[in-house]
Amino acid sequence: MTAGKPASIDLSRFFDPAQRDQFCRQLLDSLSEFGFVIIRNHGIPISEFERAYQLCTDFFALPLENKRKYESGNGQRGYIGLGKETAAGQSIGDLKEYWHIGPNAAVVQHHGENYPENTWPGEIPEFEPFFTGLHQKLESVAGHLAEALALAVGLEQDHFKNMIAGGNSVQRLIHYPALRDVHSPGAVRAAAHTDINLMTLLIGATDSGLELLDRHGNWLPVEHRSDEIVVDTGDMMARLTNNYLPATTHRVVNPRTADRPRFSIPYFVHPRNSVSLECLPQYRDLAPLQPPITAGEFLTQRLRENGF
Ligand SMILES: O=C(O)CCC(=O)C(=O)O
Ligand SMILES: [Fe+2]
Numbered sequence: 001m002t003a004g005k006p007a008s009i010d011l012s013r014f015f016d017p018a019q020r021d022q023f024c025r026q027l028l029d030s031l032s033e034f035g036f037v038i039i040r041n042h043g044i045p046i047s048e049f050e051r052a053y054q055l056c057t058d059f060f061a062l063p064l065e066n067k068r069k070y071e072s073g074n075g076q077r078g079y080i081g082l083g084k085e086t087a088a089g090q091s092i093g094d095l096k097e098y099w100h101i102g103p104n105a106a107v108v109q110h111h112g113e114n115y116p117e118n119t120w121p122g123e124i125p126e127f128e129p130f131f132t133g134l135h136q137k138l139e140s141v142a143g144h145l146a147e148a149l150a151l152a153v154g155l156e157q158d159h160f161k162n163m164i165a166g167g168n169s170v171q172r173l174i175h176y177p178a179l180r181d182v183h184s185p186g187a188v189r190a191a192a193h194t195d196i197n198l199m200t201l202l203i204g205a206t207d208s209g210l211e212l213l214d215r216h217g218n219w220l221p222v223e224h225r226s227d228e229i230v231v232d233t234g235d236m237m238a239r240l241t242n243n244y245l246p247a248t249t250h251r252v253v254n255p256r257t258a259d260r261p262r263f264s265i266p267y268f269v270h271p272r273n274s275v276s277l278e279c280l281p282q283y284r285d286l287a288p289l290q291p292p293i294t295a296g297e298f299l300t301q302r303l304r305e306n307g308f
Pocket of ligand 1: 172174190195202210250264265266
């Protein structure tokens, strides 16, 4: 039985043989019902989240001409300006600016992949070492969740973990400015969308606003503590499981009372580009809803739909 909202579950229980099965079951139940789950005791101290948001505050406070030096244009690395990303099917860009960090180039080459290179803001020397470290920590948490999910759906423990080794996982540092600082009638912080990737780990955002669309068509605020990680499954996982693990539509609403900036850091877990997203055999009793495609082809297709 699931409650009326995503479960908050303790990752340390995955490492206790007596509690592992129950952890995996709760993870699966919450994700299959809501496409969302909240993870606590994940091993990343809250001081890291606070440092991350301090560095985000410092970076996004730089003059626009400094930030624009780091625009790559491909939407995959460096700075992406306000209003640039438009959720699939929407005509107005989101009220957010953000920065994308991809995986370590040496690790990726070892796996025979080749992704766009990272760029770093010279104005903030701590940015590169800090976020490189956070990337690795999030990758490690994602690896444990990938193992738990594989066990939960009856696969070998390393099935999903092998797909994401050397994958194109991206850390997105988002700044949603206070509304008084942006002028775009009708625009919202993040319009309703599904995530493209396998799953997303969002370190506790600095403010509320994230909402998910539940099975009954109601928008449900995603509540979490600031030291927790919110996890949602994306389109790639939905393809692999024929929607058993859904890509749940979510959005970030504009502040209704206190008009403050908001920061959040999703870590989008991607497989290697060459990995096939063909529906897993155990989900083929219903005809697969989507044709097979590789992760790289699917990413290119979806980035185009988002305005890149
Ligand atoms: O800012 C948030 O809380 C969510 C962001 C999000 O859904 C996204 O960037 O895909
Ligand atoms: Fe999202």
